[in-house]
């Protein structure tokens with residue numbers, strides 16, 4: 109059995125939904141397929157915008173977004189060319205979901221407050237709508253299909269907006285919900301992105317989380333493979349929007365894929381590889397716009413034959429914080445104090461670097477967290493600052509991280525040198541650098557404005573362009 113996930117652009121309109129149904133129908137001939145779908149393209153963004161407008165009591169903009177959401181779905185439904193009774197039944201289901209969504213938005217509007225839990229209750233509607241359109245299209249392609257909401261079998265923690273799956277519980281529930289359908293040759297069409305706590309409260313796995321849903325289900329059902337259908341031929345050597353010569357990689361290890369997505373390659377949610385690696389289930393990334401392309405296979409297998417970086421990823425909108433002072437030298441516990449204070453504020457750290465002089469510690473956080481992190485550290489180190497042991501807590505903004513990833517880099521000297529010379533030749537200054545002990549990844553902090561130039565120069569230096 110294969111789990112096949114289709115992203116937002118793959119189901120962006122009636123024609124795309126029909127193309128997905130065709131893909132499912134053709135593969136279904138050889139083995140059972142469990143379908144996972146995202147919300148239609150742009151829908152989750154529109155839901156976020158509606159929820160934010162509601163919380164700010166901006167009724168006109170809330171209603172405008174709702175109207176656009178309705179139009180998007182109604183246009184897709186009419187484009188599917190269903191028989192009248194089928195279309196009517198589908199419209200009724202969709203209307204019920206929209207009524208529920210409107211009620212939720214009205215409540216947020218009245219209270220004027222949007223908790224993470226309320227936001228998840230709103231955001232889940234994209235997938236709760238799209239499963240019904242895809243299910244009807246698959247039925248129209250001649251298969252039996254049933255729409256399922258994963259909230260009834262993917263159990264998660266209650267971290268709203270970034271919930272994590274409870275795999276053992278989910279495995280039992282998912283098998284019970286899905287296996288009987290497969291026995292009857294019914295194709296399940298499951299919501300990506302969402303789950304629920306054991307109290308039945310809806311959660312989401314974070315933006316882009318449908319990829320993660322697919323491997324969670326793959327794990328739960330013991331799938332042979334998980335296929336992620338998207339709008340590019342596979343994972344590429346760099347973001348194709350940044351590097352024109354970027355090309356599709358045929359193979360990646362779970363770790364390479366995880367590092368690339370962690371450092372900003374949007375094609376996969378960074379946690380997608382976790383459930384798959386636990387059960388050694390290969391992941392295939394494929395293009396729903398070009399199904400014949402072989403795609404990228406992600407598995408345990410490591411290819412080190414390139415002895416070089418394999419791909420580059422970047423994350424922007426970051427800030428670097430540096431805690432500096434001669435009084436830090438040789439004093440144990442400074443790092444613990446820095447990161448303890450930051451963690452207590454729930455601020456995520458993406459990158460850490462410390463020179464061996466121990467004269468400073470630098471770390472990177474999201475731009476939105478930068479000012480707050482500095483304030484916390486100034487409070488935490490007030491005594492040390494008074495004693496002149498620590499001189500500054502400095503904030504540097506508008507930065508990006510660039511990561512060069514590849515298993516083949518391990519044990520091969522000169523990789524960092526090549527990166528430095530590429531950046532030096534193109535006049536890009538490196539603000540900080542870190543290398544994981546796995547040697548699978550070298551990451552650099554640079555000015556955000558230099559991102560495109562930096563990625564392109566390294567891409568060229570490592571000859572990553574199409575042969």
Ligand code: ADP
Nearest residue numbers: 115116117338339342343344346347373374375
């Ligand atoms: P989906 O809607 O199918 O989940 P996403 O938009 O989330 O698709 O992810 C696919 C997009 O990721 C591509 O269209 C591409 O613009 C972007 N992307 C960024 N980095 C990479 C990369 N290294 N390889 C492939 N795609 C990438």
Ligand code: ASP
Nearest residue numbers: 146147152315316317318
């Ligand atoms: N619909 C969700 C999002 O836009 C999840 C996903 O697309 O994977 O973030």
Ligand code: MG
Nearest residue numbers: 115316374375
């Ligand atoms: Mg995605």
